[in-house]
Amino acid sequence: MTKEELKQILTETIPGATLDESGEWLNMSVDAPGWAATAAQLRNHTVLNFDYLFCLTCVDWKTHLTMVYHLTSTSHRQPLVVKIQLDRNQPTIDSVSGYWLTANFHEREVYELFGVQFTGHPDLRLLILPDGWEGKNPLRKDFEDPVNMIKL
Amino acid sequence: MTTASADNNTAKETTGAAGTEFPGQVHPTPGGGILVSKLDDVINWARSNSLWPLVFGTSCCAIEMMSTASARYDWSRFGFEVARATPRQADVIIIAGTIVNKMAPVLKRLYDQMADPKYVIAMGACATSGGPFFYNTYSVVKGADHVIPVDVYIAGCPPRPEALLHAMLALQEKIRRGLTREQIRMQKPEQSF
Numbered sequence: 101m102t103k104e105e106l107k108q109i110l111t112e113t114i115p116g117a118t119l120d121e122s123g124e125w126l127n128m129s130v131d132a133p134g135w136a137a138t139a140a141q142l143r144n145h146t147v148l149n150f151d152y153l154f155c156l157t158c159v160d161w162k163t164h165l166t167m168v169y170h171l172t173s174t175s176h177r178q179p180l181v182v183k184i185q186l187d188r189n190q191p192t193i194d195s196v197s198g199y200w201l202t203a204n205f206h207e208r209e210v211y212e213l214f215g216v217q218f219t220g221h222p223d224l225r226l227l228i229l230p231d232g233w234e235g236k237n238p239l240r241k242d243f244e245d246p247v248n249m250i251k252l
Numbered sequence: 253m254t255t256a257s258a259d260n261n262t263a264k265e266t267t268g269a270a271g272t273e274f275p276g277q278v279h280p281t282p283g284g285g286i287l288v289s290k291l292d293d294v295i296n297w298a299r300s301n302s303l304w305p306l307v308f309g310t311s312c313c314a315i316e317m318m319s320t321a322s323a324r325y326d327w328s329r330f331g332f333e334v335a336r337a338t339p340r341q342a343d344v345i346i347i348a349g350t351i352v353n354k355m356a357p358v359l360k361r362l363y364d365q366m367a368d369p370k371y372v373i374a375m376g377a378c379a380t381s382g383g384p385f386f387y388n389t390y391s392v393v394k395g396a397d398h399v400i401p402v403d404v405y406i407a408g409c410p411p412r413p414e415a416l417l418h419a420m421l422a423l424q425e426k427i428r429r430g431l432t433r434e435q436i437r438m439q440k441p442e443q444s445f
Contacts, residue, residue, distance in 0.1 A: 249388060
């Protein structure tokens with residue numbers, strides 16, 4: 101499958117998506133509501149068959165948060181980057197740990213570092229940070245820690 | 253190490269360029285020789301030539317440490333070959349990498365489990381001062397010497413294997429030169445380290 105064919109299929113199957121080809125990989129922006137259904141389509145579509153989630157992370161843009169999912173397929177090897185903008189004050193998004201098992205730990209990491217709530221996650225608790233860090237979100241740009249942090 | 257000038261080489265043979273020779277003086281007598289030395293010197297000489305490092309690496313400095321251990325740089329030339337995976341058999345801990353707040357109690361426990369005499373090398377910028385993580389970081393300890401005492405510091409991010417070898421030789425020199433931390437502590441019981 102070529103990138104053009106992938107683009108073609110994506111515009112047909114996911115009508116609400118905005119595609120962006122400026123980077124090396126194909127970028128797709130979708131809305132947060134209905135992300136679980138979109139993820140299911142990407143995962144279970146016979147041709148798209150995105151069966152490998154190789155990166156799940158979040159970016160704090162100070163005005164909003166962006167969830168970033170890097171997907172690829174073991175059958176056609178075309179990578180796809182899915183970006184979803186979230187409200188910074190109430191970041192909530194569907195969990196995809198049912199479609200890609202690796203998302204379980206990655207979503208827990210994003211939850212502890214950025215405070216994103218993943219609805220439908222089976223076990224949403226701190227992954228690496230020790231107890232007592234609930235709700236502090238140290239990777240947010242406005243995070244303050246006067247004890248451990250030396251500001252530059 | 254500075255070496256003696258060429259014409260003095262033969263006269264300085266007993267002290268040696270690298271200082272690895274047996275400490276003491278040989279008085280030649282007919283039918284053999286008499287060796288005069290101090291027990292402390294002999295013990296320190298023996299210790300410095302058989303330092304067993306702990307297998308401990310927390311980030312990219314550990315890659316350089318592994319490189320130093322393997323064939324190209326080969327720290328076994330200086331008596332470091334037996335890297336031990338248990339602190340109870342190790343003499344020196346090379347802090348190869350970033351120490352975070354969550355790791356600090358583990359490092360302290362490992363150090364406490366090592367038998368005296370024990371030595372610490374802080375390898376690289378992170379172990380020395382926090383390095384690139386000094387500012388705006390919530391998790392990194394700003395220097396491993398906040399947790400355990402350090403004998404030798406190495407600059408670099410990460411330091412090259414040559415730098416680590418130099419630090420190890422410096423540690424050997426330090427051990428040969430004088431008393432260990434424990435010996436100093438025994439001499440001055442009122443002082444706490």
